[in-house]
Each structure stands twice: as C-alpha cells, then as structure tokens.
Amino acid sequence: MDDPRLDKWLWSVRVFKTRPEATAACRAGKVFIGELEAKPGRDIHVGETVTVRVGVVTRTLKVVGLPKSRVGAKLVPDFMQDLTPPAEYERAKQATLEHMLARDRGQGRPTKKNRREMGRLFGFD
Structure with missing residues (x-):
C-alpha cells in the first residue's frame, strides 16, 4: 500500500x-x-x-x-x-475557563451579583 x-x-x-x-x-x-x-x-x-x-x-x-x-x-x-502529556490537556481546560471568565474591556469590576454568580459556579458558597 x-x-x-x-x-x-x-x-x-x-x-x-x-x-x-x-x-x-x-x-x-x-x-x-x-x-x-x-x-x-x-x-x-x-x-x-x-x-x-x-x-x-x-x-x-x-x-x-x-x-x-x-x-x-x-x-x-x-x-x-x-x-x-495530561498537563497539555489541563492547560487547554484552564485556557477555556479563563476565556469564560474574561470580561469585556471597559466593563470595570464585577458587580456584587456577578461575584455571587462566579462563587456559585466554582462552589464557593
């Protein structure tokens, strides 16, 4: 072949x-x-x-x-x-997570409501 x-x-x-x-x-x-x-x-x-x-x-x-x-x-x-290596896939997951959390330029700091939503997402509450 x-x-x-x-x-x-x-x-x-x-x-x-x-x-x-x-x-x-x-x-x-x-x-x-x-x-x-x-x-x-x-x-x-x-x-x-x-x-x-x-x-x-x-x-x-x-x-x-x-x-x-x-x-x-x-x-x-x-x-x-x-x-x-598994570390390469972990790095990809981390990049995806950072992309999800990235805020648009000029939006400023997260509001109290945004912080609570992020806390629920990551299980801090």
Missing part, C-alpha cells in the same frame, strides 16, 4: 475536521514530524512521531497504522497512539 500524504492522514485519524484544515495547518508550520516542520504532501510512515498544534493544545501522536480513508472515532486507536 502506498503511504498516504500527511494532510490526508491527519484528516483520516480525526485530528482535523476537514482535509483543507489539515493542509492549512501544515502550511502554517503547526505540524512537525520529529523535529522538522512538515509539508502537507509529505508521505507518512508507521512509527513516526507527529506533533500538531491544534488551538492551544500541542498534541504528540505516534503513527501506528495507515488508514485507506477516514475512520470512525472508535477505530482511531488502531491507527495512532496519543502521546500527549
């Missing part, structure tokens, strides 16, 4: 929702194979380590298999092994 292109592999193992997104990420320098920046048309081989920056998370993936087309979510572990 011919080795697939990198962008096609990233799409088929559900790292990106669409193949053009995977191609754009490769061109933007967000995808590395080993220590080298990878182009979307590069062939990928079993055993290689791929590092992908998706949003605020830097995922580290090991190529275990080469699917012929996009696979279902339950079959993804047959084709890749996720080596991303």
